[in-house]
Amino acid sequence: MSNEELQKLKERYVAAGAASPNQQFADHARNAELWDANGKRMIDFAGGIGVLNIGHRHPKVVEAVKAQLDKLMHTCQTVMPYEGYVRVAEKLSQVVPVRGHAKVMLANSGAEALENALKIARAATGKTNVICFDGGYHGRTFMTMAMNGKVAPYATDFGPMPGTVFRAPYPVPYHGVSEDEALRGLKMVLKTDANPKDTAAVVIEPVLGEGGFYQASASFLKKIREICDEHGMLMIADEVQSGFGRTGKMFAIEHSGVEPDIMTMAKSMADGMPISAIVGTDKVMDASGPNSLGGTYTGSPTACAAALAVMEVFEEEDILGQSQALGEKLAKHFAQWQEKFEHVDNVRNLGPMAAIELVTDKQSREPRADLAAKVTAYAKEHGLILLSCGLYGNTIRFLMPVTIEDDVLEEGMQIVEDALASL
Incomplete structure (x- = not known):
């Protein structure tokens, strides 16, 4: 069934409090990529909210x-x-x-x-x-x-x-x-x-x-x-x-x-x-x-x-070693973004448990949940699953699989950078 057909069924039969606002429906996935019911490929920086540290459908599992x-x-x-x-x-x-x-x-x-x-x-x-x-x-x-x-x-x-x-x-x-x-x-x-x-x-x-x-x-x-x-x-x-x-x-x-x-x-x-x-x-x-x-x-x-x-x-597979290496890669991107974009501040990571904050400016530190919403919406439109979080709703968190391939990681990070540039 298509995304559109499944959405109609969801609206009719799934309780509103449990229904996802996302109108895409996952069909199949591999490591850090998944494809929806219409065949659109998405890079996954959410990992099922931190569930997929070793990726979708690891062969051994x-x-x-x-x-x-x-x-x-x-x-x-x-x-x-x-x-x-x-x-x-x-x-x-x-x-x-x-x-x-x-x-x-x-x-x-x-x-x-x-x-x-x-x-x-x-x-x-x-x-x-x-x-x-x-x-x-x-x-x-x-x-x-x-x-x-x-x-x-x-x-x-x-x-x-x-x-x-x-x-x-x-x-x-x-x-x-x-x-x-x-x-x-x-x-x-x-x-x-x-x-x-x-x-x-x-x-x-x-x-x-x-x-x-x-x-x-x-x-x-x-x-x-x-x-x-x-x-x-x-x-x-x-x-x-x-x-x-x-x-x-x-x-x-x-x-x-x-x-x-x-x-x-x-x-x-x-x-x-x-x-x-x-x-x-x-x-x-x-x-x-x-x-x-x-x-x-x-x-x-x-x-x-x-x-x-x-x-x-x-x-x-030395997952902890891969985790540490991924954290270092994210930290480099974050440092560049914080220097380049006025709205990006308080970048942080402990390994690849990583996040950035979106604010009005670095002086006021005023949280901007609206900017976080724009970044996640832009990411979705351009083929990237990305989540916000935080008490103020202004944090962008990164939960891609630790096992993500380098080219897929860089593709996804470029989408985030483009989203930040569009603010």
Whole structure:
């Protein structure tokens, strides 16, 4: 069916809140390129919102999923466990930098991972409160909507959110929130709203995802670790978007040397298959009672097969080395754009988790969401999938596959440069 035919069906049958505004429909894809239902080629700088760090349909992952389909598709692992779940848990426990011996629970999505991380933290501490940060994004379930540091569009229409969720400032010096001010804000929350004796955990993204790709410094993350230790709270690192090679290391928290108590991950964990994980210190992970964690599809055999294949690809193809090299290429382009264009400022990257801001000018730093919208629209018209994000909607983020070919990368970057020149 054509884009036009599918659009008519979408308008008739897909709920408005779930319907994409994009009137193109994906038909097939390979690495960093995809083709729509009308045959138009698009370069993919979105990667399914950070899901495709090793590209669309990596051959090794496709092969692993096909082989699993010939053996087993579902039993529910709490009814009849299987090798894949156990092997994914083993692999993750060996690479995730949590304190002490790690244990693992698998789930289906990033939001489920955060929900379960908080359940586990409450069980382990006997406390209920959770502290999150401005600009943070953790999901679309009720608890994660309450945890998000941005209301629209995630929670606008859905009534009261769960209580016992409190929020502290995230350090973004470019927008006037220094590290010291963010720490003072956190300490004030603990003093005025979230009594430490009732607070189970502090949840932080080492690099904000939807909030704008701002990085928390190593010193800030170390202070969070110290505050958690001082008050008997758990530190939870949300690596759903920043994990699996997006920052030049397997996980962004590794840049700081900080060891959290629990980590959550999803997105690029299985190259498009739905899976997520909660990984934490064994005593913490074992805190809740029998059959207290799980779900019908959590850690499905096919998703586990994909995740194991992804981890093999990381080792065999030096994905982390490719990630670091891609980050260096992006940084060079960004530096040129910041010097060349008045509207481009605060360019930044941690590996290829990279972003630029669009502003009125470099002196005022006034965010311009309208310019970001123009850039993404221009990119789409010229064959490039590009996303904006951020608390102010003025950030352009770059989430192309780490495995993108050099010529495809340069073609896409030229489209972005042309878009910036058109402003």
